[in-house]
Amino acid sequence: MAKLVLVRHGQSLWNKKNVFTGWVDVPLSTVGIEEALKAGETLKDLEFDVVYTSVQVRALETAMIAMAKNKSEKTPVVIHPDGKMSEWGVIYSEEMSKNVIPVYRDWHLNERYYGELQGMNKAETAKTYGDEQVHIWRRSYDVPPPNGECLQDTAERTIPFFKENILKQLKEGKNVLVSAHGNSLRSIVMFIEELSKEEVLKLEIPTGVPLLFSYENDKLTRE
Numbered sequence: 001m002a003k004l005v006l007v008r009h010g011q012s013l014w015n016k017k018n019v020f021t022g023w024v025d026v027p028l029s030t031v032g033i034e035e036a037l038k039a040g041e042t043l044k045d046l047e048f049d050v051v052y053t054s055v056q057v058r059a060l061e062t063a064m065i066a067m068a069k070n071k072s073e074k075t076p077v078v079i080h081p082d083g084k085m086s087e088w089g090v091i092y093s094e095e096m097s098k099n100v101i102p103v104y105r106d107w108h109l110n111e112r113y114y115g116e117l118q119g120m121n122k123a124e125t126a127k128t129y130g131d132e133q134v135h136i137w138r139r140s141y142d143v144p145p146p147n148g149e150c151l152q153d154t155a156e157r158t159i160p161f162f163k164e165n166i167l168k169q170l171k172e173g174k175n176v177l178v179s180a181h182g183n184s185l186r187s188i189v190m191f192i193e194e195l196s197k198e199e200v201l202k203l204e205i206p207t208g209v210p211l212l213f214s215y216e217n218d219k220l221t222r223e
């Protein structure tokens, strides 16, 4: 039975400062590094065949730190997102390929784009616009923050990517690790668990805590 693990990156420097982040490329804090190590410890006995991350460094750091704890003898190798490695002359021998776990970075898994809220403190934004409005911007399905993406917009890029790439790997019996973001993962969990617009309002994905799913008979079940 193939396994899917979804993990939100560990705490970033802007999670720590309580600042809207979205597409700003902020690295992990020291707490985030600890969380990634802990996630790796939890997952150490699960042998992954392939890893997917966003192009944002906090997700890539989390995946690589967690994989460093894995008992597999294989080495995770980042594959350039433009898919032209071989054109550049990077071609692995069959022997090397057997010892490599490809790490694919793709912008479709990026955090929800937070528009004009990016860089603003969340508590101060709530003081200005009110708790209710800020909660709607942060958690609703179809109300975007000013000039940003709502969760529905995010799902329009994450779900086709998930189906064409991640589900495809699971169908082939591969174990997949996905390291991404609070809201890009909310859109994926919403799809997997068929949550309603109301249910997704309450869905929170904590930093650095792996969510494990089994794939069997075309169905993903959370363990």
Ligand SMILES: O=C(O)[C@@H](CO)OP(=O)(O)O
Binding pocket: 015, 019, 020, 021, 022, 023, 111, 112, 114, 138, 182, 183
């Ligand atoms: O700032 C962000 O990009 C996200 C994730 O940290 O925040 P929120 O949890 O408010 O959607």
